[in-house]
Amino acid sequence: xxxxxxxxxxxxxxxxxxxxxxxxxxxxxxxxxxxxxxxxxxxxxxxxxxxxxxxxxxxxxxxxxxxxxxxxxxxxxxxxxxxxxxxxxxxxxxxxxxxxxxxxxxxxxxxxxxxxxxxxxxxxxxxxxxxxxxxxxxxxxxxxxxxxxxxxxxxxxxxxxxxxxxxxxxxxxxxxxxxxxxxxxxxxxxxxxxxxxxxxxxxxxxxxxxxxxxxxxxxxxxxxxxxxxxxxxxxxxxxxxxxxxxxxxxxxxxxxxxxxxxxxxxxxxxxxxxx
Amino acid sequence: xxxxxxxxxxxxxxxxxxxxxxxxxxxxxxxxxxxxxxxxxxxxxxxxxxxxxxxxxxxxxxxxxxxxxxxxxxxxxxxxxxxxxxxxxxxxxxxxxxxxxxxxxxxxxxxxxxxxxxxxxxxxxxxxxxxxxxxxxxxxxxxxxxxxxxxxxxxxxxxxxxxxxxxxxxxxxxxxxxxxxxxxxxxxxxxxxxxxxxxxxxxxxxxxxxxxxxx
Numbered sequence: 001x002x003x004x005x006x007x008x009x010x011x012x013x014x015x016x017x018x019x020x021x022x023x024x025x026x027x028x029x030x031x032x033x034x035x036x037x038x039x040x041x042x043x044x045x046x047x048x049x050x051x052x053x054x055x056x057x058x059x060x061x062x063x064x065x066x067x068x069x070x071x072x073x074x075x076x077x078x079x080x081x082x083x084x085x086x087x088x089x090x091x092x093x094x095x096x097x098x099x100x101x102x103x104x105x106x107x108x109x110x111x112x113x114x115x116x117x118x119x120x121x122x123x124x125x126x127x128x129x130x131x132x133x134x135x136x137x138x139x140x141x142x143x144x145x146x147x148x149x150x151x152x153x154x155x156x157x158x159x160x161x162x163x164x165x166x167x168x169x170x171x172x173x174x175x176x177x178x179x180x181x182x183x184x185x186x187x188x189x190x191x192x193x194x195x196x197x198x199x200x201x202x203x204x205x206x207x208x209x210x211x212x213x214x215x216x217x218x219x220x221x222x223x224x225x226x227x228x229x230x231x232x233x234x235x236x237x238x239x240x241x242x243x244x245x246x247x248x249x250x251x252x253x254x255x256x257x258x259x260x261x262x263x264x265x266x267x268x269x270x271x272x273x274x275x
Numbered sequence: 276x277x278x279x280x281x282x283x284x285x286x287x288x289x290x291x292x293x294x295x296x297x298x299x300x301x302x303x304x305x306x307x308x309x310x311x312x313x314x315x316x317x318x319x320x321x322x323x324x325x326x327x328x329x330x331x332x333x334x335x336x337x338x339x340x341x342x343x344x345x346x347x348x349x350x351x352x353x354x355x356x357x358x359x360x361x362x363x364x365x366x367x368x369x370x371x372x373x374x375x376x377x378x379x380x381x382x383x384x385x386x387x388x389x390x391x392x393x394x395x396x397x398x399x400x401x402x403x404x405x406x407x408x409x410x411x412x413x414x415x416x417x418x419x420x421x422x423x424x425x426x427x428x429x430x431x432x433x434x435x436x437x438x439x440x441x442x443x444x445x446x447x448x449x450x451x452x453x454x455x456x457x458x459x460x461x462x463x464x465x466x467x468x469x470x471x472x473x474x475x476x477x478x479x480x481x482x483x484x485x486x487x488x489x490x
Contacts, residue, residue: 002374007466008366014467015443022430022447030381032455035464037326038370038377049335050321053342156318 001031005038041185042156050156123198123235124228125164126191130261158182160192167195172203193219194229201236212236227257231266238269247273287311292372293364300361303354316376320349323380331388341387348383349376370466432486439481444468448475449482 003009004017021028042050119131157165163178179196186192197215200208213236219229234249250266257263287307290298295315299308324345325338353361364375433439433446448468451457459479463472470478 002371002378003365004467005374005465006366006368006371007469008368008371009467017467018443018447022443022450028447028450028455031465032451032457033327033330034374034377034381035457035461036330037323037381038373038464039326039461040464042322045335046322046325049325049338050318053321053325053339054318056339156322 001027001034004031005034042158047156047158120170121167121198121202123201124231124262125167125198126194126228128228132261133265159185160189160195163192163199164195167199167202170202172199175199176203188222190219190223190226190229193222194226194232197229197232197236201232201239209236209240213240225256227253227262230256231262234266243273292316292369293366296361296364296366296372296375299353300358300364303358303361316372317346319373320346320376320380323377324349324384327381327384328388331384333384333388345380345383345387348387349379352379352383429486433482438485445478445482448478452479 004014004021009017021031119128119133122133159178159182163175163182166172166175166178176196176199179192179199182192183189183196193215197212197219200215201212213233216229216233216236219226220233223229230249230253234246234253237243237246237249247270250270253266254263287295287298288311290311292315295308295312299305299312302308321342324342325335328338328341329335360379364372366372366375429449430446433449434442439445448462448470451462451465452459459472459475462468462475463470468475
């Protein structure tokens with residue numbers, strides 16, 4: 001069955017398998033099940049369960065074959081009530097220490113935006129908390145992109161997560177490819193449209209600016225009150241030299257979000273334009 | 276003292292997935308190889324176990340309870356009897372490794388659930404989900420018989436399709452799509468069929484048209 005799935009069969013084996021799968025309901029059902037099990041796309045629900053399992057999993061099971069040491073003798077000598085108290089205290093300490101000390105191993109931690117790092121893109125990604133924008137076109141990658149990519153793949157990141165990762169590492173072509181894939185899978189996702197627009201806009205190619213505008217408008221068609229898309233549409237208009245449209249969209253943005261760090265950036269920009 | 280180390284530590288990480296599988300099969304006690312195997316495939320194995328569990332009627336919330344033991348069971352299955360199972364791997368691609376691990380994960384979950392259900396039967400306990408299964412309205416035999424006749428007609432029509440270069444393949448695609456409910460994208464992952472999604476859509480359209488004309 002696995003050979004049929006992965007093209008590992010000889011010509012005659014393939015023909016035999018094909019005939020058998022037409023006739024045998026059980027094997028065909030098993031093949032269908034295997035296809036579904038091997039699906040490369042990992043749903044958010046699956047991802048959450050896997051992360052939970054990984055977090056709960058002990059690192060190693062070791063079996064001690066040494067004679068009882070001080071620790072064991074201490075345990076043997078105390079009463080059951082005290083044993084219970086010691087065990088409970090130890091568990092609490094270990095759990096607390098684990099939360100405080102151990103590095104987490106999930107996708108959002110590999111992604112640099114989750115680490116509260118400096119923002120190198122002027123545009124606003126979906127679900128991105130505000131951080132100060134540092135303007136540079138030659139911004140170094142925030143973290144180690146290749147190793148992070150491997151880790152993301154290992155964790156079964158979906159195209160959207162991969163796209164955002166590349167975007168935050170200023171690898172725009174790869175980001176666009178991943179986000180386009182994500183968009184095909186979820187055409188009605190406001191977040192993907194917005195982030196794809198950002199990837200086009202930041203790729204520094206003139207004709208991509210129009211594509212960016214298209215994506216932001218698509219996001220706003222899906223959700224007219226989606227703040228990041230309004231913010232980004234205004235930015236795109238500014239870069240296209242359409243200042244009146246940009247001003248209009250920035251003003252609209254301030255009506256939706258008058259107080260945040262993003263709003264302060266918009267206010268500074270509008271103030272600058274007046275002078 | 277170790278007599279010979281076939282691969283140095285650095286090259287273990289450079290091995291392709293199928294090469295790593297082969298090396299592990301050759302040397303069941305090489306800690307470096309198995310560390311790498313564990314690091315690379317553990318997540319996938321968990322994913323396959325989870326999907327198999329859900330597909331076979333398991334409740335996702337209960338998966339945490341079994342995950343660790345079942346993953347160990349997959350590793351045990353690979354290496355037991357001097358690695359008979361892992362030595363049977365013949366693939367040469369990354370996908371073949373995943374397909375191999377997926378089928379083992381599926382068999383582990385199926386065995387475990389079968390075992391658990393047998394225990395429940397022995398204890399004369401009927402699970403709520405099983406009770407619901409029994410309570411489901413069964414299709415009457417007449418409907419089943421009619422559906423079977425329809426399928427026989429479909430098979431005959433497709434086998435006699437003169438326009439198709441590969442009528443058997445088309446029939447299998449038809450059954451995978453309409454009987455097993457696989458999507459075009461899912462069917463396109465079956466490499467032996469060697470068709471892209473657009474190729475599959477063409478096949479399915481042709482099959483549909485053929486059936487409309489014939490039936």
